[in-house]
Amino acid sequence: MNLRYVLFLACTAATGGLLFGFDIAIISGAGPFLARHFELGDFGLGFAFSSLLFGCVAGSAIAGRLSDRHGRRRILLWIAVLFALTSVATALAWDFHSFLAARFLGGLAVGAVSLIYPVYTAEISPASVRGRMGALYQMSIVSGILASYCINYLLRDSGPDNWRWMFMTGVLPSAVFVVLLLFAPETPRFLLLTGRRDEAQRVLKRISDPQSPALSRADVVSAHEQRRSWRGLLQKDVRRAVFVGFWLAILVHFSGINTVIDYAPAIFQSAGWRLDTALLSTFVVGITNFLFTVVSFWTIDRYGRRPLYIVGSLGMAASLLALSASVILGHFHGPLVLVLVLAYLICFCSCIGPVFWTLLPEILPTEIRGTAMTVPVLTQWVANALVVLLFPAALHRLGPGATFAILAAVSSAQAGFAWRFVPETKNRSLEDIQKFWPTAPRRSSESPG
Secondary structure, rough: OOOOHHHHHHHHHHHHHHHHHHHHHHHHHHHHHHHHHHHHOHHHHHHHHHHHHHHHHHHHHHHHHHHHHHHHHHHHHHHOOOOOOHHHHHHHHOOOOHHHHHHHHHHEEEEEHHHHHHHHHHOOOOHHHHHHHHHHHHHHHHHHHHHHHHHHHOOOOOOOHHHHHHHOOHHHHHHHHHHOOOOOOHHHHHHHOOOOHHHHHHHHHHOOOOOOHHHHHHHHHHHOOOOHHHHHOOOOHHHHHHHHHHHHHHHHHHOOOOHHHHHHHHHHHHOOOOOHHHHHHHHHHHHHHHHHHHHHHHHHHHHHHHHHHHHHHHHHHHHHHHHHHHHHHHHHHHHHHHHHHHHHHHHHHHHHHHHHHHHHHOOOOOHHHHHOOHHHHHHHHHHHHHHHHHHHHHHHHHHHHHHHHHHHHHHHHOOOOHHHOOOOOOOOOOOHOOOHHHHHHOOOOOOOO
């Protein structure tokens, strides 16, 4: 196995994750200036934040079938171009409606890359390092978030159109994404599914584990003979895997991660912080997010997906309950709020985030992976959009205490679901994992294979 080559391919695709994180979080700093520029109320601000996410719903809905038809790499190229175009369009928006339209179109790219990147990485990564390659995606997302926080803070005093320059900076990483993709191949599994065996074998020779290349290749070739259609989702083994992915997708966002990322300045302002200080604190949030995502590189392939998901979910619930209690007890102010928000983020970015994006493509069958990924990825974007849309109103009408308590309850439910239904997939080939579902027990605590 040429680990450097595998890492290059994963990093290339991960540039899409950086754009994902950038587009999701850039509005966190632009939000207060947008609200002032367009004179937005709670729901107007909610639409400004969630318009991208509704685009993500549409992008993820169509990307799976397109990738199964045209290939993972070709769709990634289209996505990279769309990222660049919509960054410019958002920056040049002349009214609120054109702003919403540009953000929605940008969401098509974010939603599509959120589906295609995990599939691409899973299909070009040997089993022994697949967890770390999947974690690389989460690290690229948080890198994009951190970059957007830095840009927001640096441009905060650059005039009344500062928010336009915040969005315009997305053009540069989009161009880098296009250039890198020109040197990346299609995945061997897609090449085999489309009958391009010689080309697939050349790629497989560069990325396969030397210990078991023949088995890996034979299993992938056998998938070529199987049917790929929407009806395939109704097969018993596929249905079980999709069920797990569907509920993980709902729980990961109703536990509140993107409300904390997007509305960090609003949360800190509600705790009595000045806007400048709140924006600076989001930089601390971004640094913490990045550093503890790096931790997942050493844990995801060592301790496995399922234990991390359970521990991370319980830690998130504890942090959110502490935030709720601080409101009730009248201590929701100052450094305490920052510490508890950081504790919540540490649990998410060192456990949940990397595992979620690694686990989804692992548990879905090769011959229908792109199509099947549509279900959990589309679901997570719908859940994400609804939560981000409603969060400002919930924060103001229910109050921070009740809002954080609801998110804590969902985090606890996430831990219970992972304990009962999520299988362990570390150090297993994708084809080996696929064999697990037809005989999966009611509680999936045992490893596949």
